Amino acid sequence: MIGLLNHKQHDPNNRGLLFRGKNARTRAYNYMRSRSLKTKYELSAAYLENGEVFVFKEKGNDFKTSHNHFVKKDVNIYADVNGRLVRVTGLVHTHPFVHGNLTPDNPLSLSESDFKLASDFAQTIDIIVIKSSNGVGAGVYRVSTSGNGLVYPQLIFNF
Numbered sequence: 001m002i003g004l005l006n007h008k009q010h011d012p013n014n015r016g017l018l019f020r021g022k023n024a025r026t027r028a029y030n031y032m033r034s035r036s037l038k039t040k041y042e043l044s045a046a047y048l049e050n051g052e053v054f055v056f057k058e059k060g061n062d063f064k065t066s067h068n069h070f071v072k073k074d075v076n077i078y079a080d081v082n083g084r085l086v087r088v089t090g091l092v093h094t095h096p097f098v099h100g101n102l103t104p105d106n107p108l109s110l111s112e113s114d115f116k117l118a119s120d121f122a123q124t125i126d127i128i129v130i131k132s133s134n135g136v137g138a139g140v141y142r143v144s145t146s147g148n149g150l151v152y153p154q155l156i157f158n159f
């Protein structure tokens with residue numbers, strides 16, 4: 001039997017990667033950052049209601065896009081974690097390069113689809129900044145979107 005969580009068997013292109021247990025978020029953030037640095041692609045992950053973090057497979061991701069492999073059912077959003085549907089409570093994805101204008105509107109270069117995604121999660125989305133040309137430091141930012149293009153980033157994790 002092939003263990004999906006076994007690192008040797010991990011295939012980031014075709015499978016998701018689950019982080020569970022102690023410091024799941026910290027470990028997921030560090031993984032996503034180093035993976036994104038290496039590939040120069042975005043990586044996207046779901047916060048699960050049980051505290052786990054599921055990093056989605058990378059297939060089709062590029063410098064400015066990442067795919068969220070959701071299952072929408074009734075009013076809820078789920079991730080298919082190796083055959084098990086788990087409710088998603090929030091999202092985080094990397095931005096390999098941030099160049100937005102620091103003042104005043106969109107310092108983390110949120111895209112239109114980021115705004116759409118945030119609207120499914122109480123207007124909130126987390127962004128992992130990898131590099132920037134506008135002085136925004138590497139870190140994880142919780143972003144509240146106003147719906148009219150303004151964003152309010154708050155640093156929640158420092159690398």
Ligand SMILES: [Zn+2]
Binds near residue numbers: 094095109110111114
């Ligand atoms: Zn984005």
